[in-house]
Amino acid sequence: MISSVRILQINSARTFGGGERHFADLANALATRGHEVYAALTPASPLRTELAQLPAAHVITLPLRNALDVPSALALARFVREHRIEIIHAHVARDYPLAALAARRARNARLVITRHVPFPMSKLHRLALANVARVIAVSASVAQGLRAQKIFAPDKIRVVPNGIDLTRSAAVEREAARAEWRRRLHAPASLLVGTVGDLSPVKGQDIFVRAAAHVCARGLNDVLFLIVGEDKSAKTRIRAQLEQLLATHKLAGRVRLLGRVDELAPFLAALDVYVSASRAEAFGLALVEAMACGVPVVATATDGSRDIIEDGTTGRLVPIGAPEALADALVALLNDADARAMLGAHAHAATHARFGLARMVEETEQVYRETMKE
Numbered sequence: 001m002i003s004s005v006r007i008l009q010i011n012s013a014r015t016f017g018g019g020e021r022h023f024a025d026l027a028n029a030l031a032t033r034g035h036e037v038y039a040a041l042t043p044a045s046p047l048r049t050e051l052a053q054l055p056a057a058h059v060i061t062l063p064l065r066n067a068l069d070v071p072s073a074l075a076l077a078r079f080v081r082e083h084r085i086e087i088i089h090a091h092v093a094r095d096y097p098l099a100a101l102a103a104r105r106a107r108n109a110r111l112v113i114t115r116h117v118p119f120p121m122s123k124l125h126r127l128a129l130a131n132v133a134r135v136i137a138v139s140a141s142v143a144q145g146l147r148a149q150k151i152f153a154p155d156k157i158r159v160v161p162n163g164i165d166l167t168r169s170a171a172v173e174r175e176a177a178r179a180e181w182r183r184r185l186h187a188p189a190s191l192l193v194g195t196v197g198d199l200s201p202v203k204g205q206d207i208f209v210r211a212a213a214h215v216c217a218r219g220l221n222d223v224l225f226l227i228v229g230e231d232k233s234a235k236t237r238i239r240a241q242l243e244q245l246l247a248t249h250k251l252a253g254r255v256r257l258l259g260r261v262d263e264l265a266p267f268l269a270a271l272d273v274y275v276s277a278s279r280a281e282a283f284g285l286a287l288v289e290a291m292a293c294g295v296p297v298v299a300t301a302t303d304g305s306r307d308i309i310e311d312g313t314t315g316r317l318v319p320i321g322a323p324e325a326l327a328d329a330l331v332a333l334l335n336d337a338d339a340r341a342m343l344g345a346h347a348h349a350a351t352h353a354r355f356g357l358a359r360m361v362e363e364t365e366q367v368y369r370e371t372m373k374e
Helices: 018-032 070-082 093-106 140-149 167-170 174-185 204-216 234-248 264-270 285-292 303-308 324-334 337-356 356-372
Strands: 006-010 036-041 059-063 086-089 110-115 132-137 155-161 191-196 223-228 255-259 272-275 297-298 314-320
Touching: 006 018, 006 070, 006 093, 018 036, 018 285, 036 070, 036 264, 059 070, 059 223, 086 093, 086 314, 086 356, 093 110, 093 264, 110 356, 132 140, 132 356, 140 155, 155 356, 167 264, 167 285, 167 314, 174 191, 174 264, 191 264, 191 324, 204 234, 234 255, 234 272, 264 285, 272 285, 272 324, 285 303, 285 337, 297 303, 297 324, 303 356, 314 324, 324 337
Parallel strands: 006 036, 006 086, 036 059, 086 110, 110 132, 132 155, 191 223, 191 272, 223 255, 272 297, 297 314
Antiparallel strands: none
């Protein structure tokens, strides 16, 4: 562990997802380890209540409207100077230029950014982020994409895979979670298959629904399919499309859209199989959390899933955008309790070995240490 560092974590997210879970876990853990941690959030940020280890005086709220919000950047710079911040760490793309400008104005602070998604960055970032000290990629595939774009010098890029707070899954007893969720759902089915993620084409809930239709068509009538996630699209367009898809395949009662679930670990632990049907994924936090609960998983072979799952040992991988292949894998597992138990046990062990929060925090501290030596 490095000596205490004054760190400003910046996140302008308006909603709570996997990236925000990562942000909150990292900030709280760093504070617990003795660092002086501050946070810059939007006024209505869902993160405020998640930062239990940060004193209220350590949190500043700013508009953080977009990458061109110069007044917010200048306010960040003042905050950095006043609190003698040593590390500025930004997590959302629109915050990167604001953090970069604040670091330039404050001069003594080192800038670190985390790239959570696999999508290309703008060429404009080459100039705007010229003062970045380190870029953290949450997976090897994200780092590969960053190197291919040549926006940052290769020696500035570090891979720090996401970690999860394993105490959340450890605190859940699976049989109790199953009983509680079956009671809440009034579920007549004995098997639950679920997926978690904001409703969007990238997350592939439509693929999940089509796979469910194939499973039901093969006579597996004792299965209930569950979709957890908020629709952030205009006029809840994505949810409406999914509801139409359910009607087309006559899946009313067989697939349920649950919206947001606040306590995710008990939901995941209640499942018999967890599914990630994403078309692209840098790192699936919900996928890893399901594995930590000992739940067998089936995932599309995105770059992120391939980094996490050993096919056939800690989970099953299927082609991206192939609902029939996904259905094949689900039918095989749903018909084989022993296979589910084996995959779940291996997934649990692998997750605890590779994806603990302590490992992620220690590797992040190492990135900070590197920047402060330069």
